[in-house]
Amino acid sequence: MMIFRSKYAPTVICLIFCVSFCLFRGASPVEAWGRLEDIRYKLKPSDGNVWSHLTGRGRMVTGREAPGNVVITFDDGPDHRTTPVILDILDKYDYRAVFFINCHQIHHASAAAEENMAVLRDMYRRGHYIGNHTFGHLDPDTVTLEDAWRDVVHCEQLIESVTGREPTLYRPPFGKLPPEIRKRLDYSGYTTVMWNMDTQDWRYSDPAALKRRVKTIVDENGGGILLFHDTNSVVVEALDGIMQMLTQRDNENPDTQEHHIELAGIESFIQSRR
Numbered sequence: 001m002m003i004f005r006s007k008y009a010p011t012v013i014c015l016i017f018c019v020s021f022c023l024f025r026g027a028s029p030v031e032a033w034g035r036l037e038d039i040r041y042k043l044k045p046s047d048g049n050v051w052s053h054l055t056g057r058g059r060m061v062t063g064r065e066a067p068g069n070v071v072i073t074f075d076d077g078p079d080h081r082t083t084p085v086i087l088d089i090l091d092k093y094d095y096r097a098v099f100f101i102n103c104h105q106i107h108h109a110s111a112a113a114e115e116n117m118a119v120l121r122d123m124y125r126r127g128h129y130i131g132n133h134t135f136g137h138l139d140p141d142t143v144t145l146e147d148a149w150r151d152v153v154h155c156e157q158l159i160e161s162v163t164g165r166e167p168t169l170y171r172p173p174f175g176k177l178p179p180e181i182r183k184r185l186d187y188s189g190y191t192t193v194m195w196n197m198d199t200q201d202w203r204y205s206d207p208a209a210l211k212r213r214v215k216t217i218v219d220e221n222g223g224g225i226l227l228f229h230d231t232n233s234v235v236v237e238a239l240d241g242i243m244q245m246l247t248q249r250d251n252e253n254p255d256t257q258e259h260h261i262e263l264a265g266i267e268s269f270i271q272s273r274r
């Protein structure tokens with residue numbers, strides 16, 4: 001390779017570098033990020049499996065950070081009797097939600113637990129976020145700190161054994177967050193996700209009434225984080241109508257609407273916070 005010893009060597013090396021850069025530009029990190037952004041834009045409610053690195057930064061989200069955005073979350077599942085229908089409805093609207101699961105649902109010796117485990121795998125495969133809502137939904141006021149923390153870690157390990165990833169989102173049972181638990185969650189890199197729009201779905205048996213309730217709280221709060229329970233059959237009955245209503249409002253022209261809302265994934269919500 002005489003050329004590398006000649007006086008033209010720097011020019012030739014520079015040329016080779018430039019040509020290689022142009023040829024392989026498509027695979028550069030910058031371009032790859034650009035493509036991810038496109039996908040995110042298309043999906044809008046982002047795919048948790050792709051962007052989960054943005055969530056695990058030890059912070060607290062209350063639901064009031066990004067006005068006009070609506071994030072949908074489900075607690076206490078998975079339940080093989082109700083959750084699969086919810087997953088199908090969410091697919092129909094191309095929306096990826098956050099499921100804060102109770103790990104006892106997938107980890108006791110029963111056929112139901114095995115079925116729930118299959119639902120959890122399906123939930124993850126479809127791109128939803130799997131958040132930690134502890135193993136046994138213990139009330140931190142009635143147990144020791146160590147027991148409460150063990151309940152968090154136990155669920156974390158089970159979620160990781162199913163998904164291959166440590167969960168990065170946490171929701172406290174009963175919304176109770178003792179300072180020491182908060183400290184440990186922050187240290188472990190969790191983002192704690194509260195809510196500002198409680199549907200109180202457990203109070204309802206009529207799907208139309210639950211839909212009206214959701215509309216009211218979305219309007220009153222101007223968006224935020226909605227809390228449902230995927231274990232509740234009235235949620236299954238009401239969800240299609242609720243998604244229709246939210247999607248419709250999302251698609252309407254913001255200029256002609258007094259309270260425009262955007263259906264958002266948790267990633268977009270965290271990114272858009274003001």
Ligand SMILES: [Zn+2]
Pocket residue numbers: 075076133137173174
């Ligand atoms: Zn709960």
